[in-house]
Amino acid sequence: MSEKAVQHTLNIFKQVHRNLPPLVDVKLREEMKAKIEELVDTGKVTLEELEDIMIFYGKKVWPFVQAFEDIYHVYHEKLSEKIFLAKASKSIIGKYNTIKETGVNFFDIFSGTLHHFFSHEERMELLDLLISLKRDIRQHATQAVLTHEKTNYEEKIDKYGQMVQDINKVIEDLHKFANEEKDNNLALDVLDKARTIEYSLAFLGPKINYPEILDLLDYYKGKKEEKKMRRIV
Numbered sequence: 735m736s737e738k739a740v741q742h743t744l745n746i747f748k749q750v751h752r753n754l755p756p757l758v759d760v761k762l763r764e765e766m767k768a769k770i771e772e773l774v775d776t777g778k779v780t781l782e783e784l785e786d787i788m789i790f791y792g793k794k795v796w797p798f799v800q801a802f803e804d805i806y807h808v809y810h811e812k813l814s815e816k817i818f819l820a821k822a823s824k825s826i827i828g829k830y831n832t833i834k835e836t837g838v839n840f841f842d843i844f845s846g847t848l849h850h851f852f853s854h855e856e857r858m859e860l861l862d863l864l865i866s867l868k869r870d871i872r873q874h875a876t877q878a879v880l881t882h883e884k885t886n887y888e889e890k891i892d893k894y895g896q897m898v899q900d901i902n903k904v905i906e907d908l909h910k911f912a913n914e915e916k917d918n919n920l921a922l923d924v925l926d927k928a929r930t931i932e933y934s935l936a937f938l939g940p941k942i943n944y945p946e947i948l949d950l951l952d953y954y955k956g957k958k959e960e961k962k963m964r965r966i967v
Contacts, residue, residue: 740779743938744784747773747787747791755799755879757887773787785933793935796898797894799937802875814867818830818843821863822863823859908954920961
C-alpha cells in the first residue's frame with residue numbers, strides 16, 4: 735500500500751486526537767498521543783495496521799465525539815448568524831440582508847451556490863469568517879458541556895457508548911457468521927461490511943446508520959436463505 739495512503743490516514747488520526755472533546759479520559763488522550771508519536775518516529779506501519787489502531791481507539795472516543803457533535807450543532811444553529819453579523823464587514827452584511835429577503839437560508843451563504851453575489855475579496859472574507867465561526871461555536875459548545883450542558887452531554891455519551899457496545903456485538907456476530915459460511919463470496923461480503931462499520935467508528939468511513947447495522951445479521955441470514963432457494967429451484 736502506498737506511503738501516501740498511510741500518511742493521509744495518519745493525518746486523520748492526528749486530527750481526531752487534536753479535536754477530542756471534553757471529558758475524554760486524560761490517560762486515553764496521552765496514550766493516543768504517544769501512539770501517534772511512535773508511528774511518526776518509526777514510520778513502520780502498514781495501512782491495515784494503522785487502520786486497526788484507529789479502530790481500537792475510535793471505539794473508545796466515538797461516543798464522546800458524537801455526543802459533542804450533537805451539542806455543537808445546537809449552538810451552531812443558535813449562534814452562527816449572530817456571530818457572523820458581529821464579525822462581517824458592512825458590504826457583506828448588506829449583501830447578506832438583500833439575499834436573505836429572497837428566502838435564502840443563512841447557511842447557504844457558505845455553500846458556494848451564492849458566491850456569484852460576492853466579489854473575490856468578499857469570498858475570501860467569507861472563508862475566513864467560516865473558519866472563525868466554527869472555532870467560536872466550538873468554544874461555546876465546549877464551555878457549555880463543562881457547565882450547564884454537562885448532564886445532557888454525559889447522558890449522550892452513555893447513549894452513544896451503549897450504541898458502540900451494540901455495534902460491537904453485531905460485528906462479532908457477522909464475523910462468526912462469515913467464518914461458518916461456505917459460500918466464499920457471501921462470507922467476503924459480510925466481512926467487508928463489518929470492516930466498513932469499523933471504519934465508521936474510526937472516522938475513516940461514512941456515518942453510521944445504527945438501525946441498519948442492528949438488522950445486518952438478519953439481512954445476511956435472509957440473503958443466505960435466498961441463495962439456497964435459488965439453488966434448489
